[in-house]
Amino acid sequence: MPPRRVVTGRSQEPRQRFAEELRHLRARSGASLRQLGDRLGWDWSLFGKMEKGETLGGPEVVQALDQHYGTSGMLLVLWELARGDKTQFKERYRRYMTLEAEAVSLWHFAVSVLPGLLQTPGYAREVLAAGGLRGDELEQQVEARMGRRDLLEGEEAPPFRTILSEAVLRTALRDRQAWSEQLEWLAEVAERPNVNLHVLPFSAGPCGLDSTDVMFLRLSDGRTVAYTENAYRGELIEDNRPVERLQRAYDAVRDLALSPAESRKFILRMLEEVPCDPST
Structure with missing residues (x-):
């Protein structure tokens, strides 16, 4: 160094x-x-x-x-x-980003928006624009978000498990082509050996993480930390007790979710439902 x-x-x-x-x-x-x-x-x-x-x-x-x-x-x-x-x-997010880059495995739950690690440029652009970004700052943030995807690529990529609430997949982009590309990308990523992608269907009913996006990071020293986020703030949690409570809630959600194979089929069915753009 x-x-x-x-x-x-x-x-x-x-x-x-x-x-x-x-x-x-x-x-x-x-x-x-x-x-x-x-x-x-x-x-x-x-x-x-x-x-x-x-x-x-x-x-x-x-x-x-x-x-x-x-x-x-x-x-x-x-x-x-x-x-x-x-x-x-803030300090806690800066520390989270450092820990994410060092994590030996990651697992995640999404309430309404896809995690940055799985977003396409079109999806990231529309989501960030909805948050108020414009012009050069918007394009810079889209490029930065695309750079994060490298974390899941290559032979040294850590295992990554994500559970997507069905609401995430029902909240389509306004741009039909960009939405099709996003669904195609999810189906492709779901076939990677280091990625396990689950869909939590509406039929599963309420769960303990209904209002919480959460990412768990397993670190090289054996510890697990969690980062929870909503539209207004994020929180890095390193204390064992709250992390364990979140893990138990996550495990319960995973038990309700579709298997990776069923989840990929779910995404492909949604892709077939995307209306064709009459201008193409």
Whole structure:
């Protein structure tokens, strides 16, 4: 791991300091912008704009850079300072992102929206736009979200289990083509050996996680932490007792859900029900 640089007074303005650090780290690595983009899976022009101070990028791309350079969260701290709004990216979420990247297995439950790890660009764009993002910031966040999907790819990808409430699959996108592409992607991902995808049908009735999106992370030291989220806030839970309660609720939901094979068939049936776009 390269030594962490001390944040000195050489660049007092936070945004300038962040851009300076990005330039320094890439120069030390000897990589071009295009090479960096190829290695991390983002458009190289985004990194160029970040190094010039034209944009800050999103938290997910900054996390990827932290991991790439081995800077142990330093870039995330500088990014937060550059934004000048600590409420936008609280400590618990920064820690969650770090733990997610280190997790040896993940399991998840979705109430109404697909997890970022399974979203297509069209789905991410419509969901993020519904949350108020526009223009360049929207496109940057879509790119960042797509970069997170790398976590589930490759031979070293950790096991991932997700249970999708039927409501997730009944909340279609306005763009029919984008919705078809999303369902096709889910059906494809469901066949990966490291992914178990379940659908919790409406017929299962109420469950203990009806109002809670939750992600569990099994860490290399054997601990399990949980991250719960709703439309307004997220919470990282590391205490054993509440994590165990959530796990018991999750296990009960899994017992009610369709098997992976049945769930894939469910998704394929939904794909067949998507109306054809008359303009195509």
